Structure formats: C-alpha cells, structure tokens
Amino acid sequence: MYIFKDALRSIGRSRGRNILIGIIIFVIAVSSCVALSIGEAAGQAKENGMEQLEITAQIMMNRQAMMSGQEDRESMRDALMNMEELSLEEMQQYAKSDDVKSFYYTISASLNAGEGLEAVDVSGNSDSEEDTSQESGQAEQSARTQAEAQGAAPAQEPGFDNNGNMQDAAAGGPDEGMRGGRMGMQGDFTVTGYSSDEAMKDFLNGNSSISEGSMFDENDQENQCIISSELALYNDLDVGDTVTLANPNDEEETYTFTISGIYENKETSDSAGSMMGNFSPAFYAANQIYTSYENISAVAETSQAGAEVTTDENTGMEFSTAIRSQVNGTYTFASMEDYEAFKEETEEKLGEYYTVTSNDVTSYEQSLLPLENLSRYAAWFLAIVLVIGGIILAVLNIFNIRERKYEIGVLAAIGMKKWKIAAQFILELLCVTFLSVILGTGVGAVSSVPVTNQLLKRQIASVETVSEEREQNFGRMPGNGFQKDQMDGAPGMGGGPMGGFGMGGGTAAQEPGNPAANYISQVSSATNFNVVLQLIGIGILLTVVSGCVAIVFILRYDPLRILSSRD
Amino acid sequence: MSILKLENVSYRYADGGKPVLNHISYEFEKGKVYSVVGRSGAGKTTLLSLLSGLASPTEGTILLEGNDIEQIDRYEYRSRYVGVIFQSFNLLPKLTAMENVILSMDISGKKQKNKKERAAKLLEKMGLSGDEMTRRILKLSGGQQQRVAIARALSYDPEIILADEPTGNLDGETQKEMIEIFRRLAHEEQKCVILVTHSPEVAKASDEVYEL
Incomplete structure (x- = not known):
C-alpha cells in the first residue's frame, strides 16, 4: 500500500x-x-x-469459365451458343432453399410502337429501329443499367460482372430464340413484366410513383400496363386508353395494352437519363412500359409459337422473328450468412458454369x-x-x-x-x-x-x-x-489491385449519371x-x-x- | 549469547586482489556498545557494509543469532534487523525528515501504530523541532541530517544499530549527546550498537573496542 x-x-x-x-x-x-x-x-x-442491407442475388452464367474449358475459338463459340440457361422453373426450384427469404422475377421484352403510338425519342433520329439495332455493345451496356434500375432483366448480350468476369444472366423463359446467333431486332420500348411489387425497385425506393390511375394487378392477364407521364404527354394518352405495341421483327404482330396508370419517373428529366436514350429509345426511361409478368410471358409465348426461323446462308446463323425477351430471377436474403450459404450450396449444385452474385453486397462494399x-x-x-x-x-x-x-x-x-x-x-x-x-x-x-x-x-x-x-x-x-x-x-x-469492370448483369443499384x-x-x-x-x-x-x-x-x-x- | 558473530571473515574487492579484511572473528552482544577503530583504509566501512548485509564476505560467515545471514533474505535483514546510520546519511533529499523516517517504517513491514506520531517522537528525541521535521532534507544542516539518519535507523526498532562515523559532523556537545543516546540504546533498550569511528571519545565511551 x-x-x-x-x-x-x-x-x-x-x-x-x-x-x-x-x-x-x-x-x-x-x-x-x-x-x-x-x-x-x-x-x-x-x-x-x-x-440494414436488403441482399439480393441472381444466378448468373459464367461465360469465362465456360470459355476457359475450350481448346479453340470454334469450340468456345459452340459452347457459348449452346449454353443451357436456367428456366424460371429451375430458378423457382432454387428459391425453395431455407436460406432464401423471397424470390421475385421479371420478364422484359423489346417492342416497337404500334399504330398511333410513338416512342419519346431524344436521339433526334426518326429511324430509330434501324439505328438502334446496330448499336454497339458499349451503348447497350450503359443503357442496360437504366432498365436494371427498375429491376428489369438486363440486355441479352454477354456482360461482365463486378469482378470483371464474363457472365450472363441465367435467363430463361419463353424466348429461347435469343440464344447465340438467333438475334432479333431492338424495339422502341422496353416492356417489363413484374411478378410482384417487390421486384419494382424504382417504386419501392421512390424514384417512380403513380401520378394518375393505379398500378396494374400483378396477376393481371388482361394486358393492363402503366406508362410514363412523359410518354403519355407525348402521345396525348390518358388512363383507360390503349396502346398498341408491335414485334420489331414482324410489324404485323401486334399486342394491345390498356393504360391502368401513369407514373412519374425522376430519371426522365435528368440529363444523364436523357443521354441514355440517345443510343436507343428503348433505353430512355420515358419509354419503359410496365405490366405484369403474366402479360409479357403470354406475349412472348404467343410470339414464340408463331415465329419463323431462318438461317443465313453465308454465316449459318439463325434468325428468329420471335420477340426478344428475357426472364430474370432475383433472390432476397435476410442476412449475409444466408446469402453466403445459398451461394455455396447453389454453386455446388450448378457447377462451375454458374455463379451466384449479389450487386448489393458488391456495391455496399464499394461504398465502404x-x-x-x-x-x-x-x-x-x-x-x-x-x-x-x-x-x-x-x-x-x-x-x-x-x-x-x-x-x-x-x-x-x-x-x-x-x-x-x-x-x-x-x-x-x-x-x-x-x-x-x-x-x-x-x-x-x-x-x-x-x-x-x-x-x-x-x-x-x-x-x-x-x-x-x-x-x-x-x-x-x-x-x-x-x-x-x-x-x-x-x-x-497502399491500395490493392484495381477492381474489374462493374458492368455485370442483374439488378444493379447504380444508375447512369450517378457517381461510381x-x-x-x-x-x-x-x-x-x-x-x-x-x-x-x-x-x-x-x-x-x-x-x-x-x-x-x-x-x-x-x-x-x-x-x-x-x- | 552473541547476536551477531563474524567467523573468520575475509573480504577482497576483486578476485585474487589484496584482502581488505583478513580472517576477522568478532562477536557482538545485545546491551553493549562496540567501537570498531582503525586507520584510514583499514576496512572499517567495508566491515560495516558486511555487517549491514550490503556486501557478502568472500570468505567466512556472518551469523545472526547463530544463522548465516547469507541464508536470510538480505532485504528483510536490512529492513528489520539492522538499523544503519551511513556516514553520508543516505537520506532521500526530496522527502522531509518525517517522510524519511516513516518510509523506513513502511519498508520494514513491521506493524506499528501511529507511525507519524512515533516518527515525530523519535525526531524530537533527536532534537529536531516540529518545523524541522517537515523540512526537506536538503534544507537541514549536516548535524540535523545526521539526527534524522539516526531516527530513521531506530524507527523500526531493530536489534542491531550500525553507525559509520556517527559523530563525524557534530560539535563536541552534540557528540556527547549522541554517545549518550547510543549508550542508552544499548544499556536501557538492550540493543547491540556497533560504531565505526575515528573518534577516541567515542571509542572510550564504548563497552568494547575492536581494532582493525
């Protein structure tokens, strides 16, 4: 002491x-x-x-893994063309895992304006159909994020995930004509069908909201849709009016939708959002039309059933007149542990050509x-x-x-x-x-x-x-x-290696015009x-x-x- | 019976060097005042260092009540059994006279009630006033410091008192007082007092004298 x-x-x-x-x-x-x-x-x-993060993930195809297993370019191309994409049923099967909190899915299709309807075109080109079908991958990649912001399926072409690996959304569904060389034309509108409210990210986070009329019923099979206020103004459309959309590959094939509501989208008024539309009207936010999954699924099935498939004599590539569409499934998880468990389990079951990725986790980690x-x-x-x-x-x-x-x-x-x-x-x-x-x-x-x-x-x-x-x-x-x-x-x-290109498919939360x-x-x-x-x-x-x-x-x-x- | 005994003790500072102390055998008993005298360099202070446990003999043994002090915890021996009054006092300059005395009581670990009171009594007995007791050591004269050193050595009531030139800094009158204090400690309180000195007066007042 x-x-x-x-x-x-x-x-x-x-x-x-x-x-x-x-x-x-x-x-x-x-x-x-x-x-x-x-x-x-x-x-x-x-x-x-x-x-607090709502973790969402998707099952993607790992093209890089698929290509690395091939000996030459020819076999790589064959492998890519014959990729087995997951169907909606398969995706739903994986959604039964105890680790998955919920599962929702979307289907998006590229459609042209039918009679009496014109897409809001900020590109200044009247022949948008021709031009947009020729757009390079870069334009589509950038524009893809616009559609993805709404939780819609990404564009069809192979992309890169956030790790820089070549991947593709494991899309499936009615439109099997989109594989490999069976390419179709790009339409003026991106029409997206949702399985549930949960899939409509822009409405959930407040970027979009119904200003007139009401939201379509997710179980609707009567072709109800909502359109942007800009598109409504441009075509003098109101709630209750109908719009006609056509197959870009076959103008005779048309589908009619009834406008149940008009929505406001903050993106349509900003300059960056407008810029995306320069590449194709379909990527401009005002030209996004939303409806139920059932409706687009039915459209795609009908189109597929009546499609003509031709083969190019020179290249040997197939061309289908079916409407381009793609199904995209999204899994949500209650915790990071659940996501990791699902990823491990699913990747083990699916093998090396598939991967489970979450843009939420990647984006969040990037923000940190x-x-x-x-x-x-x-x-x-x-x-x-x-x-x-x-x-x-x-x-x-x-x-x-x-x-x-x-x-x-x-x-x-x-x-x-x-x-x-x-x-x-x-x-x-x-x-x-x-x-x-x-x-x-x-x-x-x-x-x-x-x-x-x-x-x-x-x-x-x-x-x-x-x-x-x-x-x-x-x-x-x-x-x-x-x-x-x-x-x-x-x-x-003393930073580490540089990250790869963050252009992966899926429901990326990033929006054009925003910081990285x-x-x-x-x-x-x-x-x-x-x-x-x-x-x-x-x-x-x-x-x-x-x-x-x-x-x-x-x-x-x-x-x-x-x-x-x-x- | 002797309380402290040197049996054939020798000490040399370096291996193979000339011994400062050579085969010395002394006995010290309680109730007596001993003087160790000798010329300068005879080894008086070395003997005091051996007796105080600060050094160990290179040959021979030192016995405390029959036990070899090499077998006893040196720190316990120094803090409880012997009270040493160093020639240069070795008081802590940043402490007051009172604090120096109390610190020794604390270190000894002996259970003593009212340490402050006991320290004050001892210092008073040594002739320090209340004001002097609370002064830092450097603000006291040499004589006063020596008194504090004696009070510190006595504070925890050791059986043996060792003093190196205890009257060296004192005037004639005070020397006498000090000698009287040591004699009283030996004769009345049955302490064994060992004084290393040059002073013939001190040697003369001792009960026994050892010459080195």
Missing part, C-alpha cells in the same frame, strides 16, 4: 518530468483514439449497413472503400505512433531511472526489495499514463468525428479524382455510368467503449514496455556501488 502512496507523492515531487511524460502519452492517446475510432467507425458502418482505406491508413498511423511513442517513453524512462539512481540505491540499502522499487516506478508511470489516456480519450472522442469526416472527405475526393482521371484517359465523361470502376486504393495509400459509388462520407460517432478499452490496453502496453526498461535497470543496480560512488 505504501508503494502506491509513495508513487503518488513521487509524481507530485517530480512535476516537470511527469508533465512531459503526460504530454507525450496524451498525444499518443489522442492519436490512438482517432485512429481506433476510424477503424471502429468503419467496422460499425459495415456491420450496421450489412444489417474510402472508409476502409482510411481505416487501413489509420491502423498504420496507430502502429507508427505506438512504436515511436513507445521508444520515446522508454528513453524518457531510462533517463528517469538514471536520474533517480541514488534514490534506488538508498531504498535498496534500507531494505526495500527491488521488485517493490520497480513496482513503485511503474505505478508512477501508470498513474501518469492513466490520467493522460483519460484526457486523451476525451479530446480524441470529441475530435475523432470531425477529423474522421474531414479525412474521409479527402479520401473520397482522392478516390474520385483518380477515377475521373482514368475515365478521361479513356476519353469518357466522368460519372456517365459507362464505366463503374472500383478503386481499391488511392495514391500513396455512393461512398459513405460521414460517420456520426466513432469512439465507443470498445475504443476506450483498447486505449486503456495501449496505455498498459506502453507502461509495461517502458516499465520493463526500468525493471532491467533497477535489477542491475547494486546499492552499495551506488552509495559508495556518491560518497
């Missing part, structure tokens, strides 16, 4: 030295608190976000990138602070012990055991450390949120600058949604009990490390020699 008492008295007796040690530990504590808080904030943001980069940087900073701080403290402690050599000699000479002397010295250091850590934690806690947000802002700016520069190097407009690069590190941050990712740019609280505990641990660690130096010196001292040399 007297050791503790003497330690406290000794602190008071050597104020100057202890204030100096206290300031150093205070600086270490503040730095450590901020660094740990950044790490904690990143961890919490990820955890909380994951809890600056925060995680900052967290990594903070961890290095913490390590450096601790090493340098530890060395400074150890050196100070050595000076302290040497300065108090006589005191140690006297205490040992009058019978105080060396371990008790060492304990007293460590206690002194511990008290100073404890006080400094408390003050440092307080200051660190107050400053950690603004400091973290400020650093995060710089980190995001750095990531975005690099991303934009890269886009410009490719001659693209930054943020136009063509390229969704993932940055895994900013300059000087919605980065987490703010943290509200960072210092918690866990951080305080870690800081206390750091304090004890520093005390023990520098205290060990003291112990070594004290144990080496011989009281008789100390006292004799003083005499």
Whole structure:
C-alpha cells in the first residue's frame, strides 16, 4: 500500500518530468483514439449497413469459365451458343432453399410502337429501329443499367460482372430464340413484366410513383400496363386508353395494352437519363412500359409459337422473328450468412458454369472503400505512433531511472526489495499514463468525428479524382455510368489491385449519371467503449514496455556501488 | 549469547586482489556498545557494509543469532534487523525528515501504530523541532541530517544499530549527546550498537573496542 502512496507523492515531487511524460502519452492517446475510432467507425458502418442491407442475388452464367474449358475459338463459340440457361422453373426450384427469404422475377421484352403510338425519342433520329439495332455493345451496356434500375432483366448480350468476369444472366423463359446467333431486332420500348411489387425497385425506393390511375394487378392477364407521364404527354394518352405495341421483327404482330396508370419517373428529366436514350429509345426511361409478368410471358409465348426461323446462308446463323425477351430471377436474403450459404450450396449444385452474385453486397462494399482505406491508413498511423511513442517513453524512462539512481540505491540499502522499487516506478508511470489516456480519450472522442469526416472527405475526393482521371484517359465523361470502376486504393495509400469492370448483369443499384459509388462520407460517432478499452490496453502496453526498461535497470543496480560512488 | 558473530571473515574487492579484511572473528552482544577503530583504509566501512548485509564476505560467515545471514533474505535483514546510520546519511533529499523516517517504517513491514506520531517522537528525541521535521532534507544542516539518519535507523526498532562515523559532523556537545543516546540504546533498550569511528571519545565511551 505504501508503494502506491509513495508513487503518488513521487509524481507530485517530480512535476516537470511527469508533465512531459503526460504530454507525450496524451498525444499518443489522442492519436490512438482517432485512429481506433476510424477503424471502429468503419467496422460499425459495415456491420450496421450489412444489417440494414436488403441482399439480393441472381444466378448468373459464367461465360469465362465456360470459355476457359475450350481448346479453340470454334469450340468456345459452340459452347457459348449452346449454353443451357436456367428456366424460371429451375430458378423457382432454387428459391425453395431455407436460406432464401423471397424470390421475385421479371420478364422484359423489346417492342416497337404500334399504330398511333410513338416512342419519346431524344436521339433526334426518326429511324430509330434501324439505328438502334446496330448499336454497339458499349451503348447497350450503359443503357442496360437504366432498365436494371427498375429491376428489369438486363440486355441479352454477354456482360461482365463486378469482378470483371464474363457472365450472363441465367435467363430463361419463353424466348429461347435469343440464344447465340438467333438475334432479333431492338424495339422502341422496353416492356417489363413484374411478378410482384417487390421486384419494382424504382417504386419501392421512390424514384417512380403513380401520378394518375393505379398500378396494374400483378396477376393481371388482361394486358393492363402503366406508362410514363412523359410518354403519355407525348402521345396525348390518358388512363383507360390503349396502346398498341408491335414485334420489331414482324410489324404485323401486334399486342394491345390498356393504360391502368401513369407514373412519374425522376430519371426522365435528368440529363444523364436523357443521354441514355440517345443510343436507343428503348433505353430512355420515358419509354419503359410496365405490366405484369403474366402479360409479357403470354406475349412472348404467343410470339414464340408463331415465329419463323431462318438461317443465313453465308454465316449459318439463325434468325428468329420471335420477340426478344428475357426472364430474370432475383433472390432476397435476410442476412449475409444466408446469402453466403445459398451461394455455396447453389454453386455446388450448378457447377462451375454458374455463379451466384449479389450487386448489393458488391456495391455496399464499394461504398465502404474510402472508409476502409482510411481505416487501413489509420491502423498504420496507430502502429507508427505506438512504436515511436513507445521508444520515446522508454528513453524518457531510462533517463528517469538514471536520474533517480541514488534514490534506488538508498531504498535498496534500507531494505526495500527491488521488485517493490520497480513496482513503485511503474505505478508512477501508470498513474501518469492513466490520467493522460483519460484526457486523451476525451479530446480524441470529441475530435475523432470531425477529423474522421474531414479525412474521409479527402479520401473520397482522392478516390474520385483518380477515377475521373482514368475515365478521361479513356476519353469518357466522368460519372456517365459507362464505366463503374472500383478503386481499391488511392495514391500513396497502399491500395490493392484495381477492381474489374462493374458492368455485370442483374439488378444493379447504380444508375447512369450517378457517381461510381455512393461512398459513405460521414460517420456520426466513432469512439465507443470498445475504443476506450483498447486505449486503456495501449496505455498498459506502453507502461509495461517502458516499465520493463526500468525493471532491467533497477535489477542491475547494486546499492552499495551506488552509495559508495556518491560518497 | 552473541547476536551477531563474524567467523573468520575475509573480504577482497576483486578476485585474487589484496584482502581488505583478513580472517576477522568478532562477536557482538545485545546491551553493549562496540567501537570498531582503525586507520584510514583499514576496512572499517567495508566491515560495516558486511555487517549491514550490503556486501557478502568472500570468505567466512556472518551469523545472526547463530544463522548465516547469507541464508536470510538480505532485504528483510536490512529492513528489520539492522538499523544503519551511513556516514553520508543516505537520506532521500526530496522527502522531509518525517517522510524519511516513516518510509523506513513502511519498508520494514513491521506493524506499528501511529507511525507519524512515533516518527515525530523519535525526531524530537533527536532534537529536531516540529518545523524541522517537515523540512526537506536538503534544507537541514549536516548535524540535523545526521539526527534524522539516526531516527530513521531506530524507527523500526531493530536489534542491531550500525553507525559509520556517527559523530563525524557534530560539535563536541552534540557528540556527547549522541554517545549518550547510543549508550542508552544499548544499556536501557538492550540493543547491540556497533560504531565505526575515528573518534577516541567515542571509542572510550564504548563497552568494547575492536581494532582493525
């Protein structure tokens, strides 16, 4: 007990030295608190976000895996042409897994305007049918995200997933004529049929809303549909009117839909959304027509039944007059664990040519990138602070012990055991450390949120600058949604390898015109009990490390020699 | 029966060096004042270091009540059995006179009630005023520091009192007072008092004198 008492008295007796040690530990504590808080904030943001994130996933075909198993280009082409896509029934079968919370699906078809109807065309081309059918893959890839934003099936051509692997949506359904070379024409409208409200992402997240009339019944089989307010205005259409849509491959084949509602879509008025329509009216948000799955499925079946298939003599490719359509199934999961279990189980069952991917998880992880980069940087900073701080403290402690050599000699000479002397010295250091850590934690806690947000802002700016520069190097407009690069590190941050092209099919949450990712740019609280505990641990660690130096010196001292040399 | 006994004790500072003490055998009993005298360099302070447990003999044994002190915990021996008054006092300069005395009591681990009161009494007995007791050591004169050193040595009531030139810094009158204190400790409180000294007065006042 007297050791503790003497330690406290000794602190008071050597104020100057202890204030100096206290300031150093205070600086270490503040730095450590901020660094740990950044790490904690990143961890919490990820955890909380994951809890709130609705995880959706799709079963995709892994074309890359399929191609890598082939010997030459010919066999690769054959393999790709003969890909066995999953049918809706198969997708529904996998949806029975206990891990799946719910399953919904959409079918999208490309249709032309029938009599009395004209697509909203922002491209300035009147012969959109001709032009759009010739559009390159790049245009379709960018435009695809527009349709995907509504939860619709992606365009048919092979795409790349977020990992840069060539993949394709494992679409199936009535339109089997879309495989390989059996290509059809691109229509003016994308008509999407939904299995449930859950599939209508834009209506769920508020991007779209019914402004007139009502939503079609998801079980409707009487060709009810909703159209955009822009399309309604352009064609002077009202609720209750009918619209006629035609097969782009056979203008004689028409289908009539009754307008049950008109919706407003925020996308139709923004410039980026308009730009997508430059490539094809079908990709312009105003030309998206929504109906029930049953209706489009029936249209596709009818079209398929009456389709003519011809073979090009020169190329040997087949051409079908059936309407282009694609079914896309989406699985939702209650937790990350469920998603991972489903992914593992399903991929094992389906083999190497299929993969389960979730754009939600990828997008969310991407949004955390600056925060995680900052967290990594903070961890290095913490390590450096601790090493340098530890060395400074150890050196100070050595000076302290040497300065108090006589005191140690006297205490040992009058019978105080060396371990008790060492304990007293460590206690002194511990008290100073404890006080400094408390003050440092307080200051660190107050400053950690603004400091973290400020650093995060710089980190995001750095990531975005690099991303934009890269886009410009490719001659693209930054943020136009063509390229969704993932940055895994900013300059000087020791980042990892660059992410692949983020152009995968499925229901990507990204929208054209938006930044590559919605980065987490703010943290509200960072210092918690866990951080305080870690800081206390750091304090004890520093005390023990520098205290060990003291112990070594004290144990080496011989009281008789100390006292004799003083005499 | 002797409380402390040196049996054929030799000490040399380096292996193979000239011995400072050579085959010495002394016996010390309770209730007596002993003086160890000798010329400078005869090994008086070395003998005191051996007796206080700060050094170990290179040859021979030192027995405490028949037990070899090499077998006893040195720190316990120094903090409980012997009270040492060093020639240069070896007080802690940042502590007050009172704190120095109380610290020794704490270190001894002996259960003593009212340590502060006991320390004050001892210091008062040594002639320090209340004000002097609360002064830091460096603010006391050499004589006052020596009194504090004696009070510290007595504070935990050891059986043996060792003093290295205890009257070296004192005037004639105070020397007499100190000698009287040591004699009283031996004769009235049955302590074994061993004084290492140059002073003929001190040697003369002792019950027994060993010459190195």
